[in-house]
Amino acid sequence: MVESKRERALVTGVTIFLILFSIAAIIPLISVISTSFSSKSVVDMNLVTLWPKEFTLDSWKYIIDRPDLWRSFFLTVGTTVIGTILALLMTALFAYPLSKSEFRWGSVIMVCVVIAMIFKAPIVPYFLTVRSIGLYDNPLVLILPHILNPFNLIIMRTFFKQFPKELEEAAFLEGCGYFRMLFHFVLPLSKAVMATLALFYGVVLWNQFQHPLFFLQDTNWFPLQIKIRQFITDDSVMMAGTASTVNLNYNERTLRAATVIFAIIPIIIVYPFLQKYFVKGAMLGSVKG
Amino acid sequence: MILKKMSLLMAAGVLAISTIAGCNSSSTGDSSSSGQTSANEDGTVDIEVWGTNIGYKAITKGSKLYEFYKEKLGVGVIHPYVEWNGGTNYLNQLNLKIAANEMPDLFIPQQGIEDSLAKNGAIADLTDLLPKYAPNVWEAIPQEMWDVVKANDPTGQGKIYYIPGVVEYGRYAGMIRQDWLDKLGLTMPKTQDEYVKVLEAFRDKDPNGNGQKDELPTGGREQARWMDHLFAMYGVAMFEGYPEWDIYNGELTYSAVTPNMRAALEFAAKLYKEGLIDKESLLNTKDKWDGKIQSDKVGNYFHWVEHGNLILENLKKNTGVKANFTVLPVPEVEGYEGFYTMKRFAPPQWVIKNNKDENKLMATLKLLNNIYDKKNWKDLFLGVEGMHYELKDGKAVKLPDDKSSQENQLLNPYSTLATLDFTIGLFNSTSSKDSKWAIDQVTRNMKEAQKYAKVIAGDGMPASVYDSFPDINNRTLYVEYATKIILGQYPIEKFDEFVDKWNTSGGEEVTKRAREWYAKVQK
Numbered sequence: 151m152v153e154s155k156r157e158r159a160l161v162t163g164v165t166i167f168l169i170l171f172s173i174a175a176i177i178p179l180i181s182v183i184s185t186s187f188s189s190k191s192v193v194d195m196n197l198v199t200l201w202p203k204e205f206t207l208d209s210w211k212y213i214i215d216r217p218d219l220w221r222s223f224f225l226t227v228g229t230t231v232i233g234t235i236l237a238l239l240m241t242a243l244f245a246y247p248l249s250k251s252e253f254r255w256g257s258v259i260m261v262c263v264v265i266a267m268i269f270k271a272p273i274v275p276y277f278l279t280v281r282s283i284g285l286y287d288n289p290l291v292l293i294l295p296h297i298l299n300p301f302n303l304i305i306m307r308t309f310f311k312q313f314p315k316e317l318e319e320a321a322f323l324e325g326c327g328y329f330r331m332l333f334h335f336v337l338p339l340s341k342a343v344m345a346t347l348a349l350f351y352g353v354v355l356w357n358q359f360q361h362p363l364f365f366l367q368d369t370n371w372f373p374l375q376i377k378i379r380q381f382i383t384d385d386s387v388m389m390a391g392t393a394s395t396v397n398l399n400y401n402e403r404t405l406r407a408a409t410v411i412f413a414i415i416p417i418i419i420v421y422p423f424l425q426k427y428f429v430k431g432a433m434l435g436s437v438k439g
Numbered sequence: 440m441i442l443k444k445m446s447l448l449m450a451a452g453v454l455a456i457s458t459i460a461g462c463n464s465s466s467t468g469d470s471s472s473s474g475q476t477s478a479n480e481d482g483t484v485d486i487e488v489w490g491t492n493i494g495y496k497a498i499t500k501g502s503k504l505y506e507f508y509k510e511k512l513g514v515g516v517i518h519p520y521v522e523w524n525g526g527t528n529y530l531n532q533l534n535l536k537i538a539a540n541e542m543p544d545l546f547i548p549q550q551g552i553e554d555s556l557a558k559n560g561a562i563a564d565l566t567d568l569l570p571k572y573a574p575n576v577w578e579a580i581p582q583e584m585w586d587v588v589k590a591n592d593p594t595g596q597g598k599i600y601y602i603p604g605v606v607e608y609g610r611y612a613g614m615i616r617q618d619w620l621d622k623l624g625l626t627m628p629k630t631q632d633e634y635v636k637v638l639e640a641f642r643d644k645d646p647n648g649n650g651q652k653d654e655l656p657t658g659g660r661e662q663a664r665w666m667d668h669l670f671a672m673y674g675v676a677m678f679e680g681y682p683e684w685d686i687y688n689g690e691l692t693y694s695a696v697t698p699n700m701r702a703a704l705e706f707a708a709k710l711y712k713e714g715l716i717d718k719e720s721l722l723n724t725k726d727k728w729d730g731k732i733q734s735d736k737v738g739n740y741f742h743w744v745e746h747g748n749l750i751l752e753n754l755k756k757n758t759g760v761k762a763n764f765t766v767l768p769v770p771e772v773e774g775y776e777g778f779y780t781m782k783r784f785a786p787p788q789w790v791i792k793n794n795k796d797e798n799k800l801m802a803t804l805k806l807l808n809n810i811y812d813k814k815n816w817k818d819l820f821l822g823v824e825g826m827h828y829e830l831k832d833g834k835a836v837k838l839p840d841d842k843s844s845q846e847n848q849l850l851n852p853y854s855t856l857a858t859l860d861f862t863i864g865l866f867n868s869t870s871s872k873d874s875k876w877a878i879d880q881v882t883r884n885m886k887e888a889q890k891y892a893k894v895i896a897g898d899g900m901p902a903s904v905y906d907s908f909p910d911i912n913n914r915t916l917y918v919e920y921a922t923k924i925i926l927g928q929y930p931i932e933k934f935d936e937f938v939d940k941w942n943t944s945g946g947e948e949v950t951k952r953a954r955e956w957y958a959k960v961q962k
Contacts, residue, residue: 190756191757193730194729194730194733194734194753195733195734195757196726196727196731196734216843217843218843273531274534277535277538363522363524363532364531364532364535367497367520368520369496369497380493380494380522380842381494403726
């Protein structure tokens with residue numbers, strides 16, 4: 151009885167701590183949401199803390215009316231989806247042969263992969279390379295450089311290695327080739343690793359910032375993260391004689407808040423469903439080296 | 440089977456994509472590496488210009504602003520979009536472009552990049568070119584400033600490699616609520632004692648009349664910035680919270696390590712203790728501090744005088760109060776000569792590619808010459824009708840900022856060479872009826888602020904004196920000690936410890952370099 155009482159106390163304590171912790175984590179978010187729904191004046195005077203004051207949708211109207219933001223949004227969604235699919239395909243096609251012991255050059259290629267993973271190219275040669283294959287100021291730069299990641303490749307290869315040999319041997323006897331093997335047996339049985347890697351690739355593609363920053367000049371192709379950055383940075387230089395924005399019912403701060411919320415909505419929606427794969431992903435490939 | 444087919448299709452797609460990309464590469468390669476450029480049909484030449492763009496649209500061939508610049512300045516300006524990101528990303532991109540052998544024809548340098556470019560001969564030596572081909576630039580900038588630029592030549596040959604940004608007037612001052620003074624029956628403080636009495640009255644006598652003791656007599660922002668007015672009365676050279684170099688004890692010295700700074704910090708700590716400085720001063724972000732000013736709570740702040748109209752108009756919108764801010768004359772302290780710090784040198788404004796292509800080099804110089812031509816300034820400031828300004832009752836009024844539709848006004852005289860008359864003229868000619876009261880205040884204050892502005896001796900000193908001492912350049916140590924002293928966590932005696940530490944951690948070397956530079960300028 152004493153044991154369980156202590157245990158219960160511990161559980162209660164932990165629960166309370168976690169609740170407090172999550173409240174602390176969510177308060178800033180709520181504050182940002184409230185700011186995005188408040189009028190310019192109250193935000194100007196630092197009056198908004200938890201709840202919106204002088205409720206207004208003006209900031210949101212401004213955001214939603216901006217075509218470039220939507221464009222970036224769909225561009226990012228598109229590159230993420232297409233990029234993830236392509237990335238999984240490429241990674242699988244590469245990882246499968248590498249997982250076969252009968253592939254003679256496998257170990258050599260593997261060493262190359264590891265070298266590529268450890269020694270990342272410095273930025274200038276990398277820039278020149280990407281440029282020389284025509285990806286400078288080309289929207290494909292949002293996808294192509296990301297579709298094969300050595301680390302993910304190794305995870306997938308390790309996973310493939312765990313496949314029972316007997317299964318494949320049986321299939322080969324029935325006259326099944328490698329491609330059929332991969333697409334009919336291996337991939338359908340690899341949903342766990344696929345989901346995890348999809349998440350890994352997806353997050354990279356969704357969050358990408360450096361690549362478009364370096365390689366894109368055409369603002370039409372700017373993904374969401376850069377657009378948001380443009381909205382929320384402070385370095386706008388005020389200029390004499392600029393028409394006053396006094397009569398608008400939003401200001402930089404409310405717009406910033408609305409943009410940030412706009413950008414994280416998809417993540418907030420998707421995240422609860424994907425969370426478990428994050429944990430799984432950390433364990434994958436950790437058993438067999 | 441379906442899966443297989445789909446994946447085959449995709450693989451084919453990938454192949455196709457990479458082939459297309461490959462094709463692109465060859466074509467772009469060709470166009471960029473061509474040597475001599477042919478002029479446009481109308482005889483004008485296009486040049487590529489890089490500069491600050493904080494989110495506006497690029498200037499592309501045939502766009503409205505391109506045509507506008509071509510008509511006004513006689514040169515086609517192509518200005519690709521480069522994310523600015525505080526200058527860091529711009530610099531990265533610029534470095535990459537230079538590595539790819541595609542330096543823009545004309546660009547704004549960042550963080551001292553012009554030094555290494557000049558050493559490598561990558562940017563043009565302007566010493567003879569400017570007087571000959573761009574006389575407007577040559578004459579617009581005072582000779583003593585060119586002398587400083589020559590002293591800054593990293594090759595040590597006294598040549599000119601960049602065109603400095605110029606501000607010809609004092610932009611900063613402490614601003615005080617004249618209407619609060621009037622309401623409390625006080626006169627404008629002349630001495631420090633009077634100033635403190637005024638602050639006390641602001642704190643205790645409810646000048647904003649809301650029955651609450653919520654007034655903040657004065658204050659500033661995080662990292663001990665934007666409270667330069669408290670330091671100004673002790674003659675501390677201070678620029679937006681960054682200690683600067685001036686003559687102390689007959690020699691060029693970093694103001695943070697002078698007895699003047701010690702006295703100023705002691706004074707600030709006293710004000711803080713008595714609640715005369717906003718208790719959150721060292722936490723205030725720009726938003727927070729501006730918010731306090733704009734909610735009718737702050738009696739005295741320090742900032743750009745010419746940005747005052749935004750504060751005034753927002754304050755009126757928020758609270759209905761038509762405030763009256765005037766320039767606070769630097770309060771007198773016995774034994775010190777106070778001033779508001781003025782720097783005529785803005786960071787280097789333009790450098791020119793050492794162009795083998797004569798046409799482009801001449802076009803670049805022609806462009807600069809026309810930018811610096813005073814009769815173009817107003818037009819350059821206004822930009823394209825319908826995009827940057829509109830005509831209201833025959834008067835040009837700037838349109839509100841809209842980054843999604845406006846092209847970047849790259850060639851803005853306001854940031855290139857700012858003079859008091861021009862800026863005041865702009866204000867007067869573009870103000871609307873509703874904002875006239877605020878604009879009038881601001882222009883009055885701008886003239887008034889000139890009385891207290893002093894150009895410091897360290898004006899135009901190159902950042903290279905801080906080479907390999909980034910902490911001194913970032914004033915890290917200063918911020919730590921200054922904030923703690925102001926907050927009362929450190930006694931003022933700790934200041935001496937700071938001076939020692941600063942000197943041993945590189946301050947001595949930097950001081951030596953700074954004085955060498957100054958000796959060169961004096962010649």
